[in-house]
Amino acid sequence: MVVEEIPKETLLWMYETMVRIRVHEERVAELFAQGKVPGFVHLYVGEEAVAVGIMAHLRKDDFITSTHRGHGHYIAKGGCIKASMAELFGKKTGICKGKGGSMHIADVEIGELGANGIVGGGIPHAVGAALGIKLNGLDSVAVAFFGEGASNQQNFHEGINIASIWKLPVVFVCENNLYQISLPYSKQQTIKSVAERGKAYGIPGVAVDGQDVLAVYEVAKEAIERARRGEGPTLIEVKTYRFRGHFEGDPEVYRSKEEIEWWKNNKDPIKIFEDVLLKKGIATKEELEKMWEKARKEIEEAVKFAEESPWPTKEDVVEDVFSTPTKGVLVWQW
Amino acid sequence: MAVVREITFAEALNEALDYEMSKDEKVIVMGEDVGVYGGIFGVTKGLYEKYGSERVKDTPIAESGFIGTAVGAAAAGLLRPVVELMFIDFLGVAYDQIYNQAAKIRYMFGGKAKIPMVLRTTCGAGFAAAAQHSQSLHALFIHVPGLKVVMPSTPYDAKGLLISSIEDDDPVVFIEHKGLYGIKGPVPEEPYSIPLGEADIKKEGKDVTIVATAAMVHKSLEVAKKLEEEGISVEVVDPRTLVPLDVDTILNSIKKTGRLVVVDEGYPRCGFATDIAALAVSKAFDALKAPVKIITPPATPVPFSPALEKEWIPSSEKIEKAVRDVL
Numbered sequence: 284m285v286v287e288e289i290p291k292e293t294l295l296w297m298y299e300t301m302v303r304i305r306v307h308e309e310r311v312a313e314l315f316a317q318g319k320v321p322g323f324v325h326l327y328v329g330e331e332a333v334a335v336g337i338m339a340h341l342r343k344d345d346f347i348t349s350t351h352r353g354h355g356h357y358i359a360k361g362g363c364i365k366a367s368m369a370e371l372f373g374k375k376t377g378i379c380k381g382k383g384g385s386m387h388i389a390d391v392e393i394g395e396l397g398a399n400g401i402v403g404g405g406i407p408h409a410v411g412a413a414l415g416i417k418l419n420g421l422d423s424v425a426v427a428f429f430g431e432g433a434s435n436q437q438n439f440h441e442g443i444n445i446a447s448i449w450k451l452p453v454v455f456v457c458e459n460n461l462y463q464i465s466l467p468y469s470k471q472q473t474i475k476s477v478a479e480r481g482k483a484y485g486i487p488g489v490a491v492d493g494q495d496v497l498a499v500y501e502v503a504k505e506a507i508e509r510a511r512r513g514e515g516p517t518l519i520e521v522k523t524y525r526f527r528g529h530f531e532g533d534p535e536v537y538r539s540k541e542e543i544e545w546w547k548n549n550k551d552p553i554k555i556f557e558d559v560l561l562k563k564g565i566a567t568k569e570e571l572e573k574m575w576e577k578a579r580k581e582i583e584e585a586v587k588f589a590e591e592s593p594w595p596t597k598e599d600v601v602e603d604v605f606s607t608p609t610k611g612v613l614v615w616q617w
Numbered sequence: 618m619a620v621v622r623e624i625t626f627a628e629a630l631n632e633a634l635d636y637e638m639s640k641d642e643k644v645i646v647m648g649e650d651v652g653v654y655g656g657i658f659g660v661t662k663g664l665y666e667k668y669g670s671e672r673v674k675d676t677p678i679a680e681s682g683f684i685g686t687a688v689g690a691a692a693a694g695l696l697r698p699v700v701e702l703m704f705i706d707f708l709g710v711a712y713d714q715i716y717n718q719a720a721k722i723r724y725m726f727g728g729k730a731k732i733p734m735v736l737r738t739t740c741g742a743g744f745a746a747a748a749q750h751s752q753s754l755h756a757l758f759i760h761v762p763g764l765k766v767v768m769p770s771t772p773y774d775a776k777g778l779l780i781s782s783i784e785d786d787d788p789v790v791f792i793e794h795k796g797l798y799g800i801k802g803p804v805p806e807e808p809y810s811i812p813l814g815e816a817d818i819k820k821e822g823k824d825v826t827i828v829a830t831a832a833m834v835h836k837s838l839e840v841a842k843k844l845e846e847e848g849i850s851v852e853v854v855d856p857r858t859l860v861p862l863d864v865d866t867i868l869n870s871i872k873k874t875g876r877l878v879v880v881d882e883g884y885p886r887c888g889f890a891t892d893i894a895a896l897a898v899s900k901a902f903d904a905l906k907a908p909v910k911i912i913t914p915p916a917t918p919v920p921f922s923p924a925l926e927k928e929w930i931p932s933s934e935k936i937e938k939a940v941r942d943v944l
Binding site for chain 2: 346348377378379380381382383387389390391392394396397399400401404405406407408409410411412414415416418419425437438440441442444445448449602603604605606607
């Protein structure tokens, strides 16, 4: 897709959102190393173009389901970074009141049906949101994000099949970052592209370079418009690469430093897009630099908010199990 | 008092589904063979003809996929699905969507999501259906925080509890014992609800308390009736909902009689029966005049041959002996 066909404000939103995700993730890596962010943290550095290229087509009333590597999806869907940062810290002001953490960041209000600690676990939830959309006669869509590792999971196959037979408005986005923790893609399955699996369920399957946000944007546009028109689901395989380990603290014994450096130097989605914006005169170097500064400021404010926020209290442990009051539930407290 | 008509347990459930579907367009029914076929046990009969294929959805054999679909539709706030898992034994292929997803989403999201869905499923031995179609696995649901678990024993309770379950904003696992579908009992024609978390004393008594679930309620009532002739007064408490549990009613009965027998078709270890026994000794130890007796099947898979299965299922004789033992 030629860049001239995309509104300037969309292009700038895409660049800025990728920058916000990058700055956020690199800051979270520091905070984790400093012991301020506890738990398991999976970062999205290098994969920013995927969430952004897809989310450029989504509205607030569209739904997504995310993964353990979910910060980028949340930010691109319009999630509040202050609330998610406080969540990463485990604070009461967190988006999940400190009960979810990195792997469960969610905001149903903006259609973010949750990161998920179970690989493939969220795929059928997007199918369900799409079923709800269809039966309520809405023109929203649902997007399921998952990794290539999840494409061997039952929920991938069952979810896509159900969406196909019921012709639901859902787009399946497989973020193929080439490693299932340590196992390379070539040892996970014998087909060259996960997109080929669309054929098995009678839906279009298309592969795209996930380091090129414009390419992702173009493929997503067609798939999402198709879903919105009621023509059913599409499987998109986005070929990408994570610049950091599977989780923070990963010794990365399964890939070489040279390989990582090659991707950083040649396939950084932000650099690639920046070159296009500058070359086409869509933005100046100064304008783009301002976006970085703004993002750094935003993230620092979020960190400050998180650090200054109160911890949840012991009373909070037993809250939020059920939505209706129940007697006898906490019998275990003999 | 006007005579209340009698209908079967399956018909009572069907009335509850029909009422909820007529009242709220967000209520849909999903599962294997729930449409034209009307459900393998006939519970969804007629709904497909009345509400159409969009709201009565036959699914492929993809339990994780369609239960997960229900979870997503509920979490999105767009539907209130009632999903049928044909046999509770099939839980294994879909458990993640129930215990890691449906049960935990609300808590993990800091109370900012609701999962208004009902998972209807069947349990129970007695049909020579062998080890993978006969189990009573309610303990696996009770164990996990975030699920409400309902297990009715009569047509009246079935209708009122299913209405409450569908109207509840939390995930409810509604377990129907296969041996109960054909039993008849009085059921009002008009809709009514029975609150989740209220036990029912099926028979009052003063000498021994039996806490029993599902089909075991009926066996316990038979035993109680027989012993009544000998002057032994047995109280039969049916918790009806296992989560939330009506602890007060159970404890009050134990404190009144001082003797407890728990009868359950679940496996013996870490089960519902051991849970109630633990409740009794933790909260009513001073009232107990005898050791608590637990009657469950043995810790074996359910055998196929009717000759073996008869031995496996808790019998009236075993229940009667247990009552006599604690006296």
